[in-house]
Amino acid sequence: MAVSTQVRVCRVGACSALIPLTLTGQGVCLTHYLDEVFTRISAVQERCRQREMPDSRTLSWLSRQGDLAVTLLSSVGLNFSEDRARLLELLLCLANLHESMRRPQSP
Numbered sequence: 001m002a003v004s005t006q007v008r009v010c011r012v013g014a015c016s017a018l019i020p021l022t023l024t025g026q027g028v029c030l031t032h033y034l035d036e037v038f039t040r041i042s043a044v045q046e047r048c049r050q051r052e053m054p055d056s057r058t059l060s061w062l063s064r065q066g067d068l069a070v071t072l073l074s075s076v077g078l079n080f081s082e083d084r085a086r087l088l089e090l091l092l093c094l095a096n097l098h099e100s101m102r103r104p105q106s107p
């Protein structure tokens with residue numbers, strides 16, 4: 001059995017970027033982590049718009065992503081300003097989502 005976890009490289013096909021320690025559990029680099037999270041969040045947002053509230057598993061997943069984003073923000077180097085901007089966008093996105101869940105009757 002190959003011990004692929006020792007090579008901390010992104011599992012996305014053509015990508016061979018190193019995985020930050022914080023994302024070892026996710027198995028992807030920061031860029032692909034953010035791609036995946038934004039995709040899933042927009043799916044949750046879409047369901048919220050249709051008055052369908054996320055289940056408890058989704059809610060705990062969302063709060064884990066918030067924690068991860070905060071941890072990543074404090075560990076990402078200053079030269080990765082694009083990554084920092086996307087992490088901040090992620091936190092904003094999560095905040096907006098929580099806001100829309102509090103007021104499901106808004107348009």
Ligand SMILES: [Zn+2]
Nearest residue numbers: 010015029032
């Ligand atoms: Zn990647």
